[in-house]
Amino acid sequence: MELLAFVVFGLAALVSAIVVVAHRSPIHSTLSLVVTLVSTAALFLMLGSPFLAALQVLLYTGAILVLFLFVIMLLNVQRERTGAAARSPFQTWSALIAAFVLAGAVCRLLWDAHGEAVLAPLTEDFVALRNTASLLFRDYLLPFEMVGLLLLVAVVVASWVARRGGADSEEESR
């Protein structure tokens, strides 16, 4: 059962990840990423972290990617142009090679390290949301508050940078 779930969600994540990277339309890329993230959320659930799974869906797909979609639609981003001028084969090939080398090396290392080792069964204690909460709000309170501050700053910066009719904006002179 777990294996089936892993295969389904893992494959979904992989395929949609490839679509994210390969599709020329940003909208389709974003939507594929939604699939990847939801699949990953399912994997989180399987890994005994319903908290992360819910958070992944709530925050990533429900907020961040909606923001992406919003911006894409706002800017009306078109498909990437193709053609010789836009291509840079060196960049592409070196990126591919580097990524494959990296993936290969990491996979080799991980396999050597863990092999076919199977996880111990989940414990109630590990899954319990209460424990996660106490960890987050007690041991990690300071980072938590700092992240909150970071988000506040990000909101202020974002609204400043993207404001309409700024002094340096072309919009105003038109």
Next chain:
Amino acid sequence: MDALSLLWWIPALPFLGAAVNGLLVRNGQKGLVTFVGLAAPGASMLLGLTAIWQYATGLAPEPLRQAVYSWTVGEMSIDVAFRLDPLSAVMTFVVTVVGFLIHVYSVGYMGREEGYRRYFSFLNLFMGAMLLLVLGSNFLVMFVGWEGVGLCSYLLIGYYFDQEFPPEAGKKAFVVNRIGDFAFLVGMLALFASFGTLEFGEITERVLAAPEIAKAPYVFGLSLAGFVTLCLFIGAMGKSAQIPLYVWLPDAMAGPTPVSALIHAATMVTAGVYMVVRTNVLYQLAPEISLFVAGIGAATAIFAATIGLAQNDIKKVLAYSTVSQLGYMFLAAGVGAYVAAIFHLATHAFFKALLFLGSGSVIHAMGGEQDMQKMGGLRKHLPLTYPTYLIATLAIAGIPPLAGFFSKDEILAGAFAGHHHLIWGVGILTAGLTACYMFRSVYLTFHGSFRGSHEQEHHLHESPKVMTVPLVLLALGAVTAGWIGIPTGLWEMAGFADHNVLHHFLSPVIATLPGVDTGHHLSHSTELLLMLVSVAVALGGWLVAKRLWGGERGLAADRTFAERLPFVQRLLANKYYVDELYDRVIVRPLAGLARGCWKIVDTLLIDGALHVGAFVTELTGDLGRFSTTGNIRNYALYFFAGVLLLFWWMIF
């Protein structure tokens, strides 16, 4: 009030005045400038006179030393200390009194000049530096003052910086002085290396205790004393305008006349003499250098005197006269008559300052004209200037009982007593020439009829009181200054007790070394005979001058001279072409060398190396900048490659 404890205030006060005038007072506040400019040296003079009086009447004959601050670098420690002993007392007296009178005179002479505040600031600065020089207790403090007066000399020669010549003259003075200063520095450092101290007192004591140290061979076949004294004398050559470094002094007349009087006649140029006398113990241990000093002095004396004969610029005449008289002083120092040197220095300060100030009064009356060919008959218009100028001339010519007679006579007696007969002969000849050219200037300036334009004649007037009063006071000095040093012989012949005050006062300063023969004593008859000879020569010079230039004769004699002996006349009028010679032999080769250095070393080698470096850098940058494509994906790829490298490094 104990003036002695306030010793360091004597140089400090003029410095203070210079700072206040230079930094705080504004240009328009002329009254304040005058007040500060006079009060500072005036207070300094009063303090100095009180201190000298207290010192001279004090019981202790020991030199007074006052350290203000100790300058320590590593293990070397040098005090900023002041020293009052008979020698510096005499010098302080001359500097403060003559200096203050010239300050007063300047108020009138410079009254309408633009840079009045600047002038007084520099003049005060000079006073401070000069007092530092004479009161300094060691070579370093002296050197600071030495350089300070050089700076002020430069600043004041170039006072009229908007004209073409004065700044050039200032530069020339400065550069020529640098040559001497360098030698001074070398000598000073040699002393320090040998004795580990720069204090005058300590050095003298050590040398007296162990003269063989100073006599030991040092470098270039010279003993330590020989080397040091040679170096110091080269320094003195620069500052005191001796052959071959005298060329700057006549040009220095480009400065305002009171400056010429104060710096380039009365005080600063005598610093070299003072320094030689200050280190007399070393000179006594280096007889060959002493002889060299005497020779240079004698040569300078007669050389400058002959040039003086053919000059038409009244200040140039006085300038060469100064060079000549400084030669006299070195002659005296060279033959061992140190007291005579200082004596002549003091008397000369009075009458030469008087001469310059008198000429300044004349120039003032003539509206800036300095050429004697355009003067004549001025005595009617300048009733005060004329007699004072005449008194000074009599004094410098050596007519008794004026100041110059006694000092000059003592020098000649010293030379004769030391068996330097040739030098004595040169000296006596110079004395005649001095009388001759000085009276020439008197006759051309004050006698005969006016040769200038009508405008100038109409403009003629006596100077204001602020200028004439110092003249009178200085004239008083020119008459009486010699009386403090009436020779012992005269007193004895007249049946009095010895009242040669100066000699007694200064004798502690003159070292007496075992085995060095200083006690040349002439018999009274010889001494008297020598006096008569010198008086006769002086009178002879005067008479010749009267015959040639007296009355209404004017410039006739000069013209005749130029017709009869055109070569000699041109030679003298052009100062033996020394400037041209230096230009050809030293200045141009140096300039060429400098140009060569510039073109080859600087432009080609140094700049070239830089350009090569810059080119390589630029080339590297040109190649490297292609990596900054501005395309973020390239950067990401670099980053990724770096991560891979790190990964590889971490694993293997």
Next chain:
Amino acid sequence: MSPETLAALAKMGLWLAFLINVAPIMLWVERRAPAFMQDRLGPNRVGPLGFFQGIADAAKFIFKEDIEPATADRGLYLLAPVLALVPCLTTYLVIPFGPDIEVAGRTMASVVIDSDSGIFVFLALASLGVYSLVLAGWASNNKWSLIGAIRASAQMISYELALTLAVVAALVPAGSLHLGRVVDYQIGERLFGFLPAWGVLVQPIGFLVFLVAMFAETNRLPFDLPEAESELVAGYHTEYGSIRFALFFMGEYMAMAVLSALAATLYFGGWSLPGVDLMQLPGVLPALVGFVILTVKVAIFMFLFVWVRWTFPRFRYDQLMRLGWKVLLPLALANLVYVAALAVGGKL
């Protein structure tokens, strides 16, 4: 098939039966209620009081020709209406509709997913609702649709914040993310000794925020900017017709129903009624009666939706945004602080 699976299927069936019927019934209500308010008849031909009007409309939608715009992004165009149903057909899973019951010797919770993360899952799934609107607007390749989609995404993200904050505040008294515990708290506690500790009484401001945000989240008047017919034709579903439009239509009403259920659960005691102890009932009856009680509460909310729709004019877009960010969000935060202070002070 395990008993758990069977029970879960039964519970889901109960919910689905309810949700499927929401749309047709609401169609009828939306027409009869305003007619009643405006003193006119409204549809009255199909069935008694025109009650079967909804069924007739549904049949019409199903049999209409399916038209696709030629320039549409076909895949997404087809996907969008389906996605509209996803949040509503998943979020109800965590809403409790009755007390724990004993069936065949097993204790069973009257909720499909009996999880600690309950409301968390609800919010996560609800946040996916925006995708159907955005994709519909984008895929239609129509400027009205696109503007509607942009408006919808901005509006829903904005109001989601206030909504979530209000929900968090509502959870504080119970101290759990499990909605069943929230209801238990409201049953068990008493305010001033006699009032039920319903959320609305504890934090009226929180409820107000939730209510307004709920209207905005479901794009109902006065916040129906994404489909404002007077400006954007019909907003994101301009290009949709027949059954695809019906799916959006159903999605909207189901979302209203689910959110109403959540509101009832958080603020009005959920499946409970004061003074009624369902545990006295035998068998599965407590769950069924609880479901009925909840349905009644939801129905009241649904009528409120209709009532408001025909009462208030539409907001302007900037007013909408200002209200969301500058009024509701601070209010929600203040409410959260207030409730947290009460909780820390031991007053709850």
Next chain:
Amino acid sequence: MSVPISWYLLLAAALFAIGAIGALTRRNGIAIFLSIELMLNAANLTLAAYSRLLGDRAGQMVVFFVLAVAAAEAAVGLALFIGIFRLRRTIDVNRINLLRW
């Protein structure tokens, strides 16, 4: 049947590599952003897997913070893209090369 832990990790590595390829090859700024999110997600998956393997929830905390930071990053980054788009009418990074040599 249980799934070996290494499978999760290998899946994460693969996702990361795919994201890296995307980040390096895409020209559209937003697509690059999406690829970066993909890489972050892969890292999150690794963290969660190790958290599970080691039985230590600290890894989950890190994931939580990564999510929050990703949110901040997305907000600022997208705002920047809006600003750039207003100025240059494009978000093609090949044409946003002001910092060129």
